[in-house]
Amino acid sequence: MSKRIGVLTSGGDCPGLNAVLRGVVRAADNLDWKVFGFVDGYEGLLVEGGDFIPLTLARTAGIMQLGGTILGTTNKGHFITKVGDGSSRTHVPPEVIARTKKTLQQMRLDALICIGGDGSLTTAQQLHEEGIPVIGVPKTIDNDLEATAMTFGFDSAVACVADALDRLHTTASSHKRCMVIEVMGRHAGWIALYGGLAGGADIILIPEIPFEHERVANAVRRRDAEGCLSTLIVVAEGALEKDGQKRMRAVAEGESKFGGVGQAVADEVTARTAKETRTCVLGHLQRGGAPTTLDRILGTRFGVKAVELIAEGKFGHMVSYLDYQVLSVLIAEAVHRIKLVQPDSQMVQTCRHVGISFGD
Numbered sequence: 533m534s535k536r537i538g539v540l541t542s543g544g545d546c547p548g549l550n551a552v553l554r555g556v557v558r559a560a561d562n563l564d565w566k567v568f569g570f571v572d573g574y575e576g577l578l579v580e581g582g583d584f585i586p587l588t589l590a591r592t593a594g595i596m597q598l599g600g601t602i603l604g605t606t607n608k609g610h611f612i613t614k615v616g617d618g619s620s621r622t623h624v625p626p627e628v629i630a631r632t633k634k635t636l637q638q639m640r641l642d643a644l645i646c647i648g649g650d651g652s653l654t655t656a657q658q659l660h661e662e663g664i665p666v667i668g669v670p671k672t673i674d675n676d677l678e679a680t681a682m683t684f685g686f687d688s689a690v691a692c693v694a695d696a697l698d699r700l701h702t703t704a705s706s707h708k709r710c711m712v713i714e715v716m717g718r719h720a721g722w723i724a725l726y727g728g729l730a731g732g733a734d735i736i737l738i739p740e741i742p743f744e745h746e747r748v749a750n751a752v753r754r755r756d757a758e759g760c761l762s763t764l765i766v767v768a769e770g771a772l773e774k775d776g777q778k779r780m781r782a783v784a785e786g787e788s789k790f791g792g793v794g795q796a797v798a799d800e801v802t803a804r805t806a807k808e809t810r811t812c813v814l815g816h817l818q819r820g821g822a823p824t825t826l827d828r829i830l831g832t833r834f835g836v837k838a839v840e841l842i843a844e845g846k847f848g849h850m851v852s853y854l855d856y857q858v859l860s861v862l863i864a865e866a867v868h869r870i871k872l873v874q875p876d877s878q879m880v881q882t883c884r885h886v887g888i889s890f891g892d
């Protein structure tokens with residue numbers, strides 16, 4: 533039977549979202565289904581009659597290689613279920629749920645695909661519990677969801693970090709400087725770890741392995757003594773000093789974001805080694821631009837699988853990449869489970885074996 537399905541992108545954007553949308557539309561078209569994309573995430577559900585774009589083959593042609601999301605997104609608004617740094621929770625109010633149901637009825641939608649990170653999937657789970665037929669698609673450049681081995685956007689972010697390190701490498705060695713680059717990763721250091729290894733970093737600081745400034749300085753001194761006069765340090769924004777606190781900066785009244793640890797590391801290196809040091813905060817460059825081939829493929833596979841899950845009636849599930857297969861898991865079992873870098877993992881050991889210091 534022909535179906536009408538809604539799709540939305542929610543939370544922070546990342547490369548690969550458009551690949552998912554295109555995958556959804558193509559798989560749905562094969563089944564003769566219609567797809568409607570809500571504008572600005574869940575917020576599009578609150579507009580009378582729905583604020584949506586009909587997603588056709590023509591509308592989604594040529595979007596796979598575009599970063600961002602053609603639907604728009606927000607990590608604010610009426611559907612927030614996680615607040616602050618994500619550790620406090622709240623619920624979507626009943627009137628918002630009622631309005632959502634009304635929109636879905638008005639548009640005669642059979643299902644809603646919610647593409648988002650942990651917070652947006654927590655919202656999706658609540659909608660599911662309220663009787664809305666929801667399918668989740670996990671998204672985060674941070675790659676920190678336990679229920680999926682990988683999320684699209686991560687590989688593109690890693691490529692961005694590696695590219696930045698390649699550039700910093702040449703200028704660092706010309707000037708014999710120490711370059712500190714702060715990258716995303718609030719709770720998990722995946723981007724720093726993978727980007728750092730791929731870009732030839734000498735020191736990588738991640739939230740999972742608390743560091744000491746003196747050990748970082750020692751690693752710099754050791755390199756200098758060996759005649760390696762430039763040093764590249766990658767610092768995850770959530771990197772933690774031993775016995776210290778995560779560094780936050782206020783961005784608006786009552787709102788703060790991670791940031792500042794890169795500069796703090798640079799200042800300490802200069803103070804302790806007299807080495808000339810520069811800092812670069814890579815920021816949202818990691819979230820922009822075209823997705824890598826891997827993210828295009830993963831995004832497409834996720835989109836196609838989401839449609840398959842609707843056909844099978846597996847509501848309350850989200851797609852997940854496990855053992856090289858795109859499978860599904862219950863959203864309820866996937867949310868609030870953060871995947872952290874294990875300090876004794878093979879990946880960390882490999883880094884140590886090629887001489888990378890974690891400042892521990």
Ligand code: F6P
Binds near residue numbers: 544607673674718789
């Ligand atoms: O969770 C993804 C992420 O990119 C984090 O790595 C980063 O700290 C945060 O989002 C930035 O959020 P915003 O786009 O609101 O500044």
